[in-house]
Amino acid sequence: MIKAWQWLQQLIGEHSASFGSIIPPNDHKALSNQQPVRRLRPSAGDELILPLQQHRGDKPKLNVRPGDYVYKGQMLAHADTANSAKNTRCVPLHASTSGTITTIADRPIAHPSGLNDTCVILQADGLDQYGADGLMPALANYTELDSACLRQRIRDAGIVGLGGAVFPAAIKLAVNPQRPVDTLIINGAECEPYITCDDVLMRDKAAEILAGAQIMLHILQADDDPAADSITRRCLLGVEANKPQAISSLRAALAPLDDPRLEVVVVPTQYPAGGEKQLIHALTGKEVPTGGRPADKGIICHNVATARAIYRAVVLGEPLISRYVTLTGAGVAQPGNVDVPLGLRVGALLGATPPDAQLIMGGPMMGLTLHSAQIPVVKATNCILVNPLSAKPAALPCIRCGQCAQHCPAGLLPQQLYWYAQARDFAKAERHALFDCIECGCCAYVCPSHIPLVDYYRFAKAEIQSQRTAKAKAEHARKRHDFHQERLERAQRERTERLAKHKQKAQSHNSGQQQDAIQAALARAKAKKAQQQLQAKASTRNDQEPTA
């Protein structure tokens, strides 16, 4: 009966199995995944721009000053763990090559509003040499170490999610012992068109990725309460079906490991199959509750490049100072993948680009337009896409065709959200689950009216956030005012009370003394009177005797 109901819901398009997606006719991946990876190393005089903030979280604290000579892999800024919680969202920053710190200044970074941020500017000396303390000690025997120690290493190596979210990896691996994680998902879906850095990484470094996955499984295992029943853990490596070489390479590397916990799973080629929530659903059938984390369902998800970085950090002691970046698009002279030290300018990777080209960091569905080729490669940079600017068709009104809703992987009603965002009816937009939108862009991709739908959602989200902030601030100010007011009143009240008490005390004290004085006087008067009477009696008696 329940099955029949689920089947019916699925048929109608109401069931989770029918969450939408799009299948672009051309994934443009062959443009960049046919060539061997080029390894770029900075030559003498190259300027590397290293933004302090390359991850989601708090800024690290600087260790260096202008003029300092630094070795490759040396920590330039450290995570300030002293005065904040153990799980501070902060990772250190390392020098990607050896050279001199010329300055520390604000430079343009990859940001939708084209903002500047603090960057360490490092002039390479071309030696690209590790110093005595450049590499951290290798922890090849990691299976004997506990999870806290390994997480510390992952944090110290500056590792963040390399799939684009750049969330500190060590925090994701710190799980709540009350809710153990039984499934580790390694995300190799790479669903956006054009991008191939993970594809190529899986082909070239499959063994390192698997080793990274095993380290993560160990970290999860080591956290187990020894008293509790040990849970069976597995690691699913999800790869889209359009990467046969990556799949066979992973499987080939998996065979000699003989580790039954690891499994390569091929997922259908559709966008956004690599979205965290979408991949979790495809691999496990579970849904991450809204507002929750995958860990709430006993799952954590890491990108393949993150897994590899964890392997290198733990087993080789190497911090995160380089990454694979896809250079692709019609405007790139030499498309392909490059292994780039972080901090190289995008312009230096591309060489000459056509003057009317558009630079995009990331893919064509969710990437960020770069307003300058001076912006450096950072930990989040998976792809530089250069395509000629093309004329945009004019937007027509929404005709409620519902294509967007059919293709929404979150199951939203994008046309309604658009309507509410346009009308600035943010309360309704939130009720229609605006914040469950992952901004994948499927709705805008299919919209026949060519409405830039995601822009409306970004606008509405930003407005709601700023309203919330303003409200929180107002609330805070009101509370402070109320408290201040109350404090003043209390002080006043206490003062009056104190005064009154004082006065009363003084009064009661006074009156008591007076009473005493009166009593004493009365007593004295009485005594005196009594004496007088006695004397009077005595004198009368004396008077009487002579007369007798």
Added chain:
Amino acid sequence: MNVTPPTAPYLRQANQSVDGLMRQVIYALLPGTLVMLWYFGWGIVTNLVMGIGFALLLEASMLRLRAKALSLFLQDYSVVVTAWLLALALPAFAPWWLLLIAMVFAVVIAKHLYGGLGQNPFNPAMVGYAAVLVSFPLEMTRWVAPLDLSFMHISLSESLQAVGATLNQTRWDAITLATPLDTVKTALFSGHTLPLSEAQHLLSAAGLSTEMINLAFLAGGLWLWYRRVISWHIPLALLLALTLSAAVFWLWDAQHYPSPLFHLLSGGTMLTAFFIATDPVSASTTPVGKLLYAAGIGLFTYLIRTWGAYPDAFAFAVIIMNMAVPLLDAYTRPRVYGH
């Protein structure tokens, strides 16, 4: 210069546009239109040419009044689809003034006064149809008898007289014939049993023509579904609701209630199920909402056809359900991932 938007997504599905969708609807209307041409000849040509002409003129003037970009909005073909549907729904050889009034109600009142493309709560073609149906019942029920290769039987000059409203009544009486739906209704209202047997109905000249027309629209509609311009929800729910309600009464009393098949292949059933009820602007947008919306149209159609005073019922059924759309949309929101 319009350049690629500076925000993601930068990719767009190729060939996905409003005018593309509308053009596909027009292509899908062609089989049914051709069969109607076969049976009604010049009457369909004059309806279409004049109807679309009036509609374009009205659309252009309204766009001008509203200071909208003429080139952008006239190219979206939405008004052509509206006019096409309305021209096919109106009786062939409709006089020019009837077409004009219908188009004014459809384009000016139902579409532009509500805010133009995408903003109309009611289906414009059906508003136009309903307005002239209640105002001019005589002209609206004057269906010319369907004849094979009708071009040969009613000449162009005679057609133009009809359109110019100068054809005399005698000639009208000679060439018109009650539609099957009318025949059934008249018989039942006067207390008779069905005038013809089921088989006779299906094989009579009038019966055959409406069946062919409906089957041709069904074919075009299936092509639209195959092209994913429409989803299956609305046509299927509409036809199912109509079939079920007809089946209940037919099984109960076949002497007085025509069969589900008769209902499916009579009047504007297929045109409505695949082309009119599926108008996205005025229909519900959620999966369950679509099913309820279309089932409502099917049910109301049966009720009005069977007990109402009008020859066909789709215009009113569609308009009634249009009114329910905001409510349906609000109460049938699909489950969001993770909720």
